[in-house]
Amino acid sequence: MRLYNTMGRTKQEFAPLRGNAVSMYVCGITAYDYCHIGHARSAVVFDVLVRYLRFKGYDVTFVRNFTDVDDKIIKRANEVGATAKDIAEKFIGEFYVDMDALGVLRADVEPKCTEHITEMIALTQGLIEKDHAYATPSGDVYFKVRSFPGYGKLSGRNIEDLVSGARVEPGEEKQDPLDFALWKAAKPGEPSWESPWGLGRPGWHLECSAMSEKYMPLPLDIHGGGQDLAFPHHENEIAQSEAATGKEFAKFWVHNGFVQINSEKMSKSLGNFFTIRDITAKFLPEVLRFFLLSMHYRSPLDFSFDALEEAEKGARRIYAALAQIDAALAGTKWSKTPLPQDILDEQAGYEKGFAEAFEDDLNTAAALGHLFGMIRLAGRVLEDKGLRKAEAGRDLLARIRAEVAKWSGVLGVFAHEPEAFLAELKMSRAARADIEPAKVEALLAQRLEARKAKEFARSDAIRDELAAMRVEVKDTPQGQAWDVL
Numbered sequence: 001m002r003l004y005n006t007m008g009r010t011k012q013e014f015a016p017l018r019g020n021a022v023s024m025y026v027c028g029i030t031a032y033d034y035c036h037i038g039h040a041r042s043a044v045v046f047d048v049l050v051r052y053l054r055f056k057g058y059d060v061t062f063v064r065n066f067t068d069v070d071d072k073i074i075k076r077a078n079e080v081g082a083t084a085k086d087i088a089e090k091f092i093g094e095f096y097v098d099m100d101a102l103g104v105l106r107a108d109v110e111p112k113c114t115e116h117i118t119e120m121i122a123l124t125q126g127l128i129e130k131d132h133a134y135a136t137p138s139g140d141v142y143f144k145v146r147s148f149p150g151y152g153k154l155s156g157r158n159i160e161d162l163v164s165g166a167r168v169e170p171g172e173e174k175q176d177p178l179d180f181a182l183w184k185a186a187k188p189g190e191p192s193w194e195s196p197w198g199l200g201r202p203g204w205h206l207e208c209s210a211m212s213e214k215y216m217p218l219p220l221d222i223h224g225g226g227q228d229l230a231f232p233h234h235e236n237e238i239a240q241s242e243a244a245t246g247k248e249f250a251k252f253w254v255h256n257g258f259v260q261i262n263s264e265k266m267s268k269s270l271g272n273f274f275t276i277r278d279i280t281a282k283f284l285p286e287v288l289r290f291f292l293l294s295m296h297y298r299s300p301l302d303f304s305f306d307a308l309e310e311a312e313k314g315a316r317r318i319y320a321a322l323a324q325i326d327a328a329l330a331g332t333k334w335s336k337t338p339l340p341q342d343i344l345d346e347q348a349g350y351e352k353g354f355a356e357a358f359e360d361d362l363n364t365a366a367a368l369g370h371l372f373g374m375i376r377l378a379g380r381v382l383e384d385k386g387l388r389k390a391e392a393g394r395d396l397l398a399r400i401r402a403e404v405a406k407w408s409g410v411l412g413v414f415a416h417e418p419e420a421f422l423a424e425l426k427m428s429r430a431a432r433a434d435i436e437p438a439k440v441e442a443l444l445a446q447r448l449e450a451r452k453a454k455e456f457a458r459s460d461a462i463r464d465e466l467a468a469m470r471v472e473v474k475d476t477p478q479g480q481a482w483d484v485l
Contacts, residue, residue, distance in 0.1 A: 001056070001359045003222075004298060006230055006253040007154055011361055016221050017251060022053055022060045023216035025250075027208055027225040027233065028110070030067040031091040032076045034275040035098045037288075037303055038259045038266065042226045044289055044412070045256040045297040045362075047104045049224070051410045052358055063215050064107035065208060066092050068114050069191050069201055084191050085114075098276040101285040103412040111211040113202060117193045119210040120202040123244055124182045124195075132243040136173035139185030139198040143205075145178040148239040154253060155231035180236055182206045205236035209249075213241065223250035227298075230255055256297045262304050274303070284428050286421070287312045290413050293364040314372070315413070316425055321375045322404065323418035324382050325397045331389065339392035343377065347396060350374045351403060364411065371407070374400045429484040433470050440471055444480050447473070 002011040016022045026046045029039060046064075053060045067073075068088035077084045092112075099106075113120075124141050127133035132147045145151050145159070152159060159178070166177035183206070186192035186199035193201060202210075212220060218241070225234065234253065241249040258265075261272035279288055282305075291311035295301045350373040357366035378400050380387075387393040408415040430437055443462050450459040463473055470485045 001052075002361055003252055003254060004361050005251075006255050007250075009156075012252070014221075014252065016058065017219060018217070018221075020057070020059050022058045022221045024050065024053075024060060024062050024222040024224065025208070025212040025216065025220050026062070026064045026107075026223075027229055028064045028066050029091075029095055030070050030072055030204075031088040031095065032070070032073040033091060034094055034277055036266070036273060036275050037279065038226065039095075040098070040102060040276050040288065041259050041292050041297075041301060042256050043099055043104045044102060044292045046224050046254075047412060048293070048364060048410065049222075049254070049362055050105065051412065052362065055410050061109070061216060062107045063109040063111065063212060065211050066095075066110060066112045067204065067207060068092065068112045070113075070204060074190055078189070088112075088114075098280075101280060102276070102289050103286070109215050111215065113207045113211070114191075116207070116211050116214065117202065119214050120206050121183075121193075121195050123206065123210045123213075123240070124202075126244045127182065127240060130243065132240075133182055134175065135183075135197045136185075138173060139183075139200055140173060140181060141183035141197055142174055142179040143182050143236070143240055143243075144176065145180065145239065146176060148243045150242065151239050152235065154235050154238055157231060157235070180205060180232065182240065205233055206240065208233075209237050209241040209244075213245070218245055218250075219248040220250040222252045222254055224254040224256075227255045227257055257295075257300045260300055260302045263302055266303075279308070282428075282432055283308055283312060284425060286413055286416070287315050287425075287428075290315045293411060293413070294368060296361075296363055296365050298361075299365075312425070312429075316422065318371070318375055318404075318414055319416075319418045319421045319425070321378055321382075322401065322414070323422060325378055325401050326418060328382060328388055328397055329394060329401070331394070333389070334391040334394055335386070335389050337386050337390035337392065339381075339387060339390065339396060343381070343396065346377055347374065347399065350377070354403070354407065358410070367407070367411075371404070374403060426483055433484055435469055435471060435484060440466065440469070440482055444473070444482060448480060 001014045003014045004010070005012045029035060050060055050062050066088070069084055073084045073087050077087045124133060127143065128135065128141065131144070133141055133143050135141045152162070162178055181203035183195060183197060183200050184203055185197070186201065191201060192199040212223070223234065230253070238249050260266065261274065264270060264272060266273055276288070287308065291308050292301070294311055350370045354367045354370040357363040357370065378397055381393045381396055382388050404414055427437065443466055447459050447462040450456070450462065466473055466482070467485070472483050472485045474481045
């Protein structure tokens with residue numbers, strides 16, 4: 001498998017450092033608010049990477065932290081008259097609600113900053129002893145950026161270029177504008193812990209270094225996060241961890257791309273900020289997950305509700321095909337009609353292409369293209385009565401169904417019973433269109449009575465009334481079926 005490594009900016013062949021074991025650390029949320037679509041993208045990307053590595057047979061240890069003490073958490077707590085602990089615990093709980101809905105698996109270890117203060121103090125003391133950090137008279141501790149020659153190697157930034165934009169804020173006791181905080185002296189009303197430098201709390205960058213090193217040996221196989229974390233967060237993690245241990249911190253650095261809203265940066269000030277809850281109030285969580293997988297993880301992802309509706313159509317198309325395949329496979333009488341070799345070759349090509357897409361830097365977008373190819377191929381077989389009723393056709397449909405089932409465990413989509421998903425999707429679409437299912441069913445009952453009474457003009461009028469409500473009616477051997485136009 002080839003993965004794009006931000007350290008070096010190239011795709012590189014991935015091989016674990018310690019036999020079959022893979023160590024993977026991903027920066028988690030700062031727990032002060034509901035998760036937004038950017039959080040959803042990062043969570044789904046690394047969920048799929050973990051699933052795929054395990055699918056390949058690797059023994060993955062996945063650690064994802066929670067930052068549960070931070071300026072943003074303290075600010076939110078002060079705004080609502082709660083404690084920082086209360087705020088963090090609330091939004092960690094809300095994180096799980098959102099991630100469970102999206103089918104994101106729990107990490108093996110989910111450490112919280114406040115439960116690892118001892119390790120953070122020890123790391124800071126070690127850096128002071130090695131002259132990579134210094135304490136100020138007021139009790140802050142800063143990392144000496146210039147003491148670490150490799151600073152900037154991940155982001156490609158030059159120290160001198162960074163100096164031109166850096167400055168010391170009033171009241172700070174930095175020796176150099178580039179230096180960053182490892183430990184912050186306590187302020188009135190803030191959470192704090194005893195330390196050799198007085199009461200205080202850890203700096204954000206310190207947390208991940210201390211927690212990752214506690215649970216996994218260095219170097220880590222993979223360190224991941226959003227593209228926005230590459231600098232300064234990950235750059236600072238590398239500096240403090242490698243300065244403290246003398247070891248390489250991580251072999252692979254994997255970063256997912258930004259999410260834009262209608263081609264603009266997402267921000268509350270622009271009024272285009274969407275939480276996961278905002279989206280799943282209108283669309284099924286699986287539709288959102290499918291949408292997030294529809295672009296390569298390193299590419300910018302442009303979110304809009306129109307794009308989400310297109311993703312919904314795609315998910316509906318796949319589930320509808322799976323339902324048709326299941327119905328066809330329920331048959332009992334099969335002919336000996338052979339299947340043309342080009343159809344078998346086409347399916348083999350899709351299977352090969354799907355696997356190769358995952359091997360090429362986790363290209364879910366290309367993989368889904370091959371999945372749609374399989375669905376189109378199934379459609380051709382299902383539309384041809386001779387092939388649909390043939391043993392060879394049955395075997396191909398079963399093969400396609402098995403492929404979807406196999407990869408659904410990696411993608412985290414298309415694992416539901418098709419008819420149940422389609423019914424749930426219909427209700428979701430009806431709610432968005434302000435369609436009342438009970439009213440639709442009542443009108444369908446009236447239409448059925450009219451048809452039985454041979455009152456076809458009345459029947460047609462009811463169909464027209466339903467069409468005006470954006471309801472499509474189909475007469476099937478099983479009776480009337482309706483869907484949202």
